[in-house]
Amino acid sequence: MDNVKIPFFKKSDMDASIGVFFDGFSKVIVAIAVLVGTFKLDSGTVFGTMMPGLLIGIILLNGCLWFYYRSIAKKRNDPELTAIPAGMQTGRMFIWLFSIMLPVCMATKNPLMAFKVGVFANLIGGLVFVIGAFVVPKLLKIVPSGALFGSLAGGAMAFMILQSMDGVLKMPLVGWVSLVVLFVIYLGKVNTKLPAALIALVIGAGIGWATGLMDFGAVTSSFANVGLYIPKLTFGIFSPEVISTTINYLPIIIVFSISEVITGIQGVEQAVECGDDYFTTTQPLVIAGVATIISALFGSPLALGLYWGYPGWKKMKAGTGYHLGIVVLYAIVCLTGLTAIINAFIPEASVLPILVFVGISSYAQAFDVVKKKHYPAVILASLPVVMDFIVGKVPEGTLTGFKIFQPGSAFIGLIVGCIFVFIIDNNWKKVAIANIAGLFLTLIGMIHSPGILFTSGYKFQTSFVIVYSVCAVAFFVLHFMKFNQKAHQADLEEEKKLELAEASKE
Numbered sequence: 001m002d003n004v005k006i007p008f009f010k011k012s013d014m015d016a017s018i019g020v021f022f023d024g025f026s027k028v029i030v031a032i033a034v035l036v037g038t039f040k041l042d043s044g045t046v047f048g049t050m051m052p053g054l055l056i057g058i059i060l061l062n063g064c065l066w067f068y069y070r071s072i073a074k075k076r077n078d079p080e081l082t083a084i085p086a087g088m089q090t091g092r093m094f095i096w097l098f099s100i101m102l103p104v105c106m107a108t109k110n111p112l113m114a115f116k117v118g119v120f121a122n123l124i125g126g127l128v129f130v131i132g133a134f135v136v137p138k139l140l141k142i143v144p145s146g147a148l149f150g151s152l153a154g155g156a157m158a159f160m161i162l163q164s165m166d167g168v169l170k171m172p173l174v175g176w177v178s179l180v181v182l183f184v185i186y187l188g189k190v191n192t193k194l195p196a197a198l199i200a201l202v203i204g205a206g207i208g209w210a211t212g213l214m215d216f217g218a219v220t221s222s223f224a225n226v227g228l229y230i231p232k233l234t235f236g237i238f239s240p241e242v243i244s245t246t247i248n249y250l251p252i253i254i255v256f257s258i259s260e261v262i263t264g265i266q267g268v269e270q271a272v273e274c275g276d277d278y279f280t281t282t283q284p285l286v287i288a289g290v291a292t293i294i295s296a297l298f299g300s301p302l303a304l305g306l307y308w309g310y311p312g313w314k315k316m317k318a319g320t321g322y323h324l325g326i327v328v329l330y331a332i333v334c335l336t337g338l339t340a341i342i343n344a345f346i347p348e349a350s351v352l353p354i355l356v357f358v359g360i361s362s363y364a365q366a367f368d369v370v371k372k373k374h375y376p377a378v379i380l381a382s383l384p385v386v387m388d389f390i391v392g393k394v395p396e397g398t399l400t401g402f403k404i405f406q407p408g409s410a411f412i413g414l415i416v417g418c419i420f421v422f423i424i425d426n427n428w429k430k431v432a433i434a435n436i437a438g439l440f441l442t443l444i445g446m447i448h449s450p451g452i453l454f455t456s457g458y459k460f461q462t463s464f465v466i467v468y469s470v471c472a473v474a475f476f477v478l479h480f481m482k483f484n485q486k487a488h489q490a491d492l493e494e495e496k497k498l499e500l501a502e503a504s505k506e
């Protein structure tokens with residue numbers, strides 16, 4: 001087939017556009033509910049700045065991906081080629097909200113300041129994402145999955161599961177029922193035409209209104225937000241106060257941006273598993289990163305990236321045009337303020353179960369991708385972020401030992417995970433190197449210190465400098481001694497026999 005005509009938009013693209021849109025937009029509703037309900041951020045900032053800024057990112061992301069995948073379809077003369085889905089990235093959105101913006105809001109009592117920090121964090125995250133598109137494939141060969149996913153699991157447990165369950169149980173009639181509905185559909189594998197998150201939202205809202213927990217006054221007030229909102233550049237995020245505050249959250253921004261690059265790579269790998277091995281990862285990841293950066297410049301704290309779900313859209317016979325449909329749907333809600341009316345009908349307790357489910361799925365994933373023998377390392381890697389979360393919720397003077405793991409907890413989780421994965425593997429040389437990495441991060445203030453080197457918050461942590469130094473030397477000695485290598489080799493051979501036995505059963 002030569003010069004086959006590639007359709008701009010076909011009938012099956014409509015279903016894919018609606019599906020991907022509602023999958024992402026249900027999370028936007030969660031973000032708005034948290035910003036307006038929990039943070040008490042003014043609606044003008046949410047609907048006049050954030051939503052148009054998000055639209056700029058969606059136009060760049062989906063528009064460029066439409067052009068990119070359409071060019072691949074033309075080169076392959078393949079009118080049936082299915083594009084990889086993309087949109088608002090759930091993981092980083094929740095982390096930005098609960099592990100960066102919420103602490104800032106609580107500390108400063110200034111929701112607008114917290115919003116600006118979230119936007120600037122999103123800009124930095126976009127930069128990390130672009131760099132990660134080139135670096136992460138190499139990083140995956142160095143950092144063990146048990147360490148990386150263990151640290152991410154800690155963030156999921158703290159900021160998605162525990163934080164959200166508090167809100168769910170404050171209005172259990174709405175929140176708990178919505179959570180149960182979500183789990184029935186997802187874990188019970190019930191086939192539905194509408195996204196499970198949307199169904200749970202509607203049922204929760206229905207219960208809220210039927211039982212008198214919702215007030216029509218909020219709906220009436222929401223009509224005041226209807227209008228035409230034009231995207232505008234936001235330069236307030238570059239103030240010294242915003243930048244200095246955001247720097248304290250660099251470990252979280254870097255670690256979780258890297259994790260979402262991995263999610264994007266896995267999204268492309270889903271296409272490979274379907275036999276479509278002609279897709280690449282770097283270009284679409286760079287597009288997502290650049291779209292996030294520009295979206296942040298227009299006032300959006302909502303990160304963008306590639307989605308999983310390619311097999312489903314391929315089965316639906318979606319093409320490349322559905323990316324254009326997504327842009328149109330987001331334009332309708334982002335430029336008009338209609339989101340305010342939608343949000344007024346939905347109680348916060350019915351949207352928080354979505355966070356709980358995402359958190360549980362993320363936590364479970366950590367155990368799906370690692371060997372069983374590395375489970376203890378995964379648990380240990382998850383603890384620093386959980387301890388960071390807990391120590392911020394308890395009265396001053398309690399659990400003081402947890403505080404040493406509070407600054408830079410995401411990076412600490414990575415270091416702890418690496419150390420214990422390599423200990424389990426009896427790889428003493430890599431344990432020593434992991435301790436050296438911990439020593440370096442401690443010296444520059446990325447971990448264990450309230451501020452980084454050359455800032456007023458920097459604190460030289462003598463104890464951990466000694467701990468990492470002594471451990472590095474000790475494990476290098478064990479490496480040169482070839483300590484326990486014969487016994488470990490015997491364990492590896494036994495492990496290999498068990499794996500072969502399991503494979504033969506399948």
